[in-house]
Amino acid sequence: MALEKPYLLFLGDAPDQLAAKTATGIADWRPEWCVGQFRLPDCKADVGIKDVDIDEAVALGAKTLVIGVVNSGGFLPDSWTDAICHGLEVGLDVASGLHGRLQSFPRINAAAEKHGRSLHNVRQSEHEFTTGKGHKRPGKRLLTVGTDCSCGKKYTALAIEKAMRARGMDADFRATGQTGVLIAERGVAIDAVVADFISGAAEWLSPDNDPEHWDLIEGQGSLFHASYAGVSLGLMHGAQPDRLVLCHEPTRTHMRGLPHAPIPQLEDCIELNLANAKLTNPDCRMLGVSVNTSALSAAEAERYLAETSQKLSLPCLDVIRGDADGFLDHLE
Amino acid sequence: MALEKPYLLFLGDAPDQLAAKTATGIADWRPEWCVGQFRLPDCKADVGIKDVDIDEAVALGAKTLVIGVVNSGGFLPDSWTDAICHGLEVGLDVASGLHGRLQSFPRINAAAEKHGRSLHNVRQSEHEFTTGKGHKRPGKRLLTVGTDCSCGKKYTALAIEKAMRARGMDADFRATGQTGVLIAERGVAIDAVVADFISGAAEWLSPDNDPEHWDLIEGQGSLFHASYAGVSLGLMHGAQPDRLVLCHEPTRTHMRGLPHAPIPQLEDCIELNLANAKLTNPDCRMLGVSVNTSALSAAEAERYLAETSQKLSLPCLDVIRGDADGFLDHLE
Numbered sequence: 001m002a003l004e005k006p007y008l009l010f011l012g013d014a015p016d017q018l019a020a021k022t023a024t025g026i027a028d029w030r031p032e033w034c035v036g037q038f039r040l041p042d043c044k045a046d047v048g049i050k051d052v053d054i055d056e057a058v059a060l061g062a063k064t065l066v067i068g069v070v071n072s073g074g075f076l077p078d079s080w081t082d083a084i085c086h087g088l089e090v091g092l093d094v095a096s097g098l099h100g101r102l103q104s105f106p107r108i109n110a111a112a113e114k115h116g117r118s119l120h121n122v123r124q125s126e127h128e129f130t131t132g133k134g135h136k137r138p139g140k141r142l143l144t145v146g147t148d149c150s151c152g153k154k155y156t157a158l159a160i161e162k163a164m165r166a167r168g169m170d171a172d173f174r175a176t177g178q179t180g181v182l183i184a185e186r187g188v189a190i191d192a193v194v195a196d197f198i199s200g201a202a203e204w205l206s207p208d209n210d211p212e213h214w215d216l217i218e219g220q221g222s223l224f225h226a227s228y229a230g231v232s233l234g235l236m237h238g239a240q241p242d243r244l245v246l247c248h249e250p251t252r253t254h255m256r257g258l259p260h261a262p263i264p265q266l267e268d269c270i271e272l273n274l275a276n277a278k279l280t281n282p283d284c285r286m287l288g289v290s291v292n293t294s295a296l297s298a299a300e301a302e303r304y305l306a307e308t309s310q311k312l313s314l315p316c317l318d319v320i321r322g323d324a325d326g327f328l329d330h331l332e
Numbered sequence: 333m334a335l336e337k338p339y340l341l342f343l344g345d346a347p348d349q350l351a352a353k354t355a356t357g358i359a360d361w362r363p364e365w366c367v368g369q370f371r372l373p374d375c376k377a378d379v380g381i382k383d384v385d386i387d388e389a390v391a392l393g394a395k396t397l398v399i400g401v402v403n404s405g406g407f408l409p410d411s412w413t414d415a416i417c418h419g420l421e422v423g424l425d426v427a428s429g430l431h432g433r434l435q436s437f438p439r440i441n442a443a444a445e446k447h448g449r450s451l452h453n454v455r456q457s458e459h460e461f462t463t464g465k466g467h468k469r470p471g472k473r474l475l476t477v478g479t480d481c482s483c484g485k486k487y488t489a490l491a492i493e494k495a496m497r498a499r500g501m502d503a504d505f506r507a508t509g510q511t512g513v514l515i516a517e518r519g520v521a522i523d524a525v526v527a528d529f530i531s532g533a534a535e536w537l538s539p540d541n542d543p544e545h546w547d548l549i550e551g552q553g554s555l556f557h558a559s560y561a562g563v564s565l566g567l568m569h570g571a572q573p574d575r576l577v578l579c580h581e582p583t584r585t586h587m588r589g590l591p592h593a594p595i596p597q598l599e600d601c602i603e604l605n606l607a608n609a610k611l612t613n614p615d616c617r618m619l620g621v622s623v624n625t626s627a628l629s630a631a632e633a634e635r636y637l638a639e640t641s642q643k644l645s646l647p648c649l650d651v652i653r654g655d656a657d658g659f660l661d662h663l664e
Contacts, residue, residue, distance in 0.1 A: 230566020257463075
């Protein structure tokens with residue numbers, strides 16, 4: 001995947017901050033690639049970079065408009081289409097992580113053709129996958145798993161990559177979702193693969209490597225999320241992780257998008273994840289818990305991490321407020 | 333899905349009997365729809381109905397050639413293409429359960445257009461699915477699960493449907509694979525759905541129903557099969573079964589297609605399936621074990637069933653050698 005940089009992040013009319021997860025991820029991890037954010041009047045998200053409109057972005061050198069927000073039900077409101085078409089008209093390519101291809105929206109497709117611009121669909125891989133085989137591959141692998149979706153699996157894998165590289169270790173973040181693919185400029189949005197090929201796609205994503213090399217594989221969903229657990233399990237089996245890190249957001253009251261579904265207990269989550277992971281790697285172990293404490297005060301966060309660490313006898317860290325070194329100290 | 337009947341079952345050069353699983357399923361459960369089987373010289377499978385060539389099949393009234401064998405790697409050998417094109421030329425429609433669309437093979441597509449025949453892709457659903465929600469739905473549901481794939485999940489669900497209907501119970505087989513869809517003339521090949529929508533497709537397949545109605549849902553793969561477990565889990569969460577029946581083939585030495593992977597213990601299989609099923613139905617219970625004893629003598633089968641039943645304290649039956657009544661007796 002080769003998108004022309006720098007980017008204008010398009011946030012549309014995102015109804016809340018999590019809806020702009022893709023823009024947030026790029027702004028947090030690749031700020032040097034972004035000239036600014038473009039928000040429509042009703043936008044409730046803010047990724048903390050300069051607000052610019054499309055013409056200002058072009059004047060600042062932007063080459064690609066990245067749709068950094070999810071649409072609901074595959075439908076694009078006219079206000080988005082107007083903005084995207086204007087971007088194409090004034091010289092921007094457009095990149096999207098939506099399930100639907102940009103080419104399937106007639107006005108957008110026509111504008112791209114008329115102005116000779118490129119439309120990039122990050123969620124659809126060009127690769128033809130096969131079914132997974134479960135053969136043990138050389139190299140080491142760590143997979144982030146979650147009590148819920150959208151609770152820090154990508155950030156945790158990226159933070160561990162950063163900490164490992166700082167120690168001179170050989171490590172690569174492996175992206176499995178559209179935001180991760182935009183950050184890493186490679187990977188596969190595994191939830192868009194045909195179901196038969198989930199674990200095969202995960203095997204392709206993390207191929208044979210040197211014995212001391214670590215792949216830090218971005219987890220998806222949760223084994224406890226009724227919408228996405230199939231993706232989580234197929235990814236886990238294909239990843240055949242040596243270590244898991246469990247990601248958790250302690251203030252959430254129910255599974256994201258499922259108000260009737262409670263958040264699982266950390267102990268249950270550890271047990272079911274390990275029970276399933278052992279199918280393709282009997283030596284898989286839980287390395288620690290990565291807690292997203294952004295909704296807690298510093299004192300509350302410190303107390304929560306200490307208590308959880310003691311209760312589970314595992315390192316419990318906030319890898320964004322702090323760093324991921326505490327996990328690396330417990331690797332062996 | 334409306335295919336014109338009767339069918340000619342095309343077995344190609346199937347390398348073994350399991351490769352012709354689709355033809356076997358149709359011949360076993362819907363023999364009245366079939367005028368015969370057409371086998372190429374190297375075919376190693378036999379579904380036990382009359383051998384006819386394509387012209388003989390047309391003379392016998394056949395309307396649709398059903399590809400009843402899997403291809404390897406999505407590639408169609410010339411010998412298959414020749415036969416399929418000849419069928420189109422002499423007036424047959426063609427139906428396929430392969431991952432690739434028939435229209436994607438240029439010679440087949442051209443022959444269908446030239447002769448005005450229909451090409452049916454049973455594996456691809458026309459429906460646009462959404463993500464699963466996990467809301468409890470009225471009606472009762474039974475899902476067949478397996479120690480491995482291709483071990484009797486479809487036959488077991490069909491046999492239970494037959495036994496329930498014989499007792500006057502309100503019951504429907506729900507197909508989740510291409511063979512089941514061909515037998516039931518409805519359903520969805522769930523392994524061909526985009527991964528994000530596995531559990532959503534399962535919810536769509538088995539909608540709200542009367543409180544006493546049973547859906548008998550065909551399971552897919554196995555939670556212990558490294559290639560397909562993601563599909564198995566997403567299907568399970570969407571099905572939210574009240575009862576599971578574990579299907580098993582006792583002479584198999586390794587997981588199908590994975591010579592390095594051992595068959596799981598029945599006890600482990602029961603435990604992991606129940607642990608996962610409870611996410612969307614905390615009251616889910618294991619009803620019994622359905623054993624495919626076709627590779628055992630009658631005496632060996634009887635002994636195996638008795639020993640297993642005693643060991644697990646569950647009814648263990650061969651629903652094809654015998655019937656599924658023993659499960660129904662233990663339903664309450």
